[in-house]
Amino acid sequence: MVTVRAPATSANLGSGFDVFGAALTRPADVVTVEKAAETTIEVTGAGAQYIPEDPEKNTVGAVVEALDAPARIHIDKGVRPASGLGSSAASAAAAAVALNRLYDRGYSRSELVPIAAEGEAVVSGVAHSDNVAPSILGGFTVTTSEGTHAVDASIPLVVCLPDVAVSTRDARRVVPETASMDALVETVGNAATLAVGMCRSDPDLVGAGMSDPVVTPERARLITGYDDVRAAAFDAGATGVTVSGAGPAILAVCRGGRRRGVAAAMLDAFADAGIDARAYQTRIGRGSTVLEE
Numbered sequence: 213m214v215t216v217r218a219p220a221t222s223a224n225l226g227s228g229f230d231v232f233g234a235a236l237t238r239p240a241d242v243v244t245v246e247k248a249a250e251t252t253i254e255v256t257g258a259g260a261q262y263i264p265e266d267p268e269k270n271t272v273g274a275v276v277e278a279l280d281a282p283a284r285i286h287i288d289k290g291v292r293p294a295s296g297l298g299s300s301a302a303s304a305a306a307a308a309v310a311l312n313r314l315y316d317r318g319y320s321r322s323e324l325v326p327i328a329a330e331g332e333a334v335v336s337g338v339a340h341s342d343n344v345a346p347s348i349l350g351g352f353t354v355t356t357s358e359g360t361h362a363v364d365a366s367i368p369l370v371v372c373l374p375d376v377a378v379s380t381r382d383a384r385r386v387v388p389e390t391a392s393m394d395a396l397v398e399t400v401g402n403a404a405t406l407a408v409g410m411c412r413s414d415p416d417l418v419g420a421g422m423s424d425p426v427v428t429p430e431r432a433r434l435i436t437g438y439d440d441v442r443a444a445a446f447d448a449g450a451t452g453v454t455v456s457g458a459g460p461a462i463l464a465v466c467r468g469g470r471r472r473g474v475a476a477a478m479l480d481a482f483a484d485a486g487i488d489a490r491a492y493q494t495r496i497g498r499g500s501t502v503l504e505e
């Protein structure tokens with residue numbers, strides 16, 4: 213038996229659509245696997261009632277297939293589905309690390325990233341790796357078709373999760389098919405600024421580099437109260453605010469000591485819009501951890 217904890221993640225970070233990702237210290241999924249002749253999946257925890265236990269429909273089932281590793285699997289969800297916090301990816305990441313150990317497949321953490329990404333194709337139609345990469349490797353990650361680079365960074369964050377669901381599949385439909393050269397130049401500049409900020413663990417640079425003129429404005433329209441929550445976070449001292457992944461969670465970058473005030477301001481703004489929400493005071497953290505084997 214092997215048990216692995218895989219953290220929630222925030223993908224895109226604004227300017228790095230389908231490329232950037234960051235592991236969060238909390239929340240997390242915990243997946244336990246035991247060898248079995250046939251794969252069965254049991255799901256408990258946050259939003260379990262919305263998650264299929266059929267291996268054909270669960271992200272973990274695709275990982276079992278890719279590793280040829282049938283197992284009795286228990287998923288304890290800490291990351292609510294359709295959150296923008298890499299819920300589907302956290303389960304897939306934990307399962308990839310756990311099944312690799314259980315069956316002694318010998319893949320490196322980096323080699324497990326595309327394997328876990330097969331699960332994302334099951335739910336969103338695209339095997340994007342920007343959530344599974346940080347959930348496995350930890351830190352800030354840059355993922356391209358050539359592979360993933362991970363950087364340890366110490367950046368305080370708040371993620372505010374409203375009590376509404378936005379599926380990645382739906383949120384990908386609003387992504388523009390084209391962008392102007394001006395928008396491209398602005399985005400490249402911002403993404404590069406953010407990457408430098410991560411290497412320096414500088415929340416001012418990271419926050420400034422999250423601005424994105426292409427995808428985020430379209431995604432923000434799907435989140436009731438977004439503009440007010442964003443403004444409230446800036447007023448409380450956030451250095452940057454954007455949609456986390458495909459939403460509806462909203463990510464705020466903070467300097468040390470500002471998270472409590474930023475979290476309270478974001479919750480108040482959602483409440484003013486008539487929406488219940490919860491806030492996680494978190495930071496960029498480590499990837500999947502083996503808890504028991």
Ligand SMILES: Nc1ncnc2c1ncn2[C@@H]1O[C@H](COP(=O)(O)OP(=O)(O)OP(=O)(O)O)[C@@H](O)[C@H]1O
Nearest residue numbers: 270271294295296297298299300303335380457458
């Ligand atoms: N193991 C799993 N954990 C969570 N969701 C799963 C899992 N397997 C299948 N799903 C399905 O995936 C969908 C949620 O995935 P989706 O990518 O939309 O959200 P997310 O992972 O929270 O978001 P994001 O990728 O934007 O961070 C739901 O329809 C859910 O039923």
Ligand SMILES: N[C@@H](CCO)C(=O)O
Nearest residue numbers: 223230342380457458
């Ligand atoms: N890059 C993905 C992350 C969400 O899973 C998107 O924004 O659609």
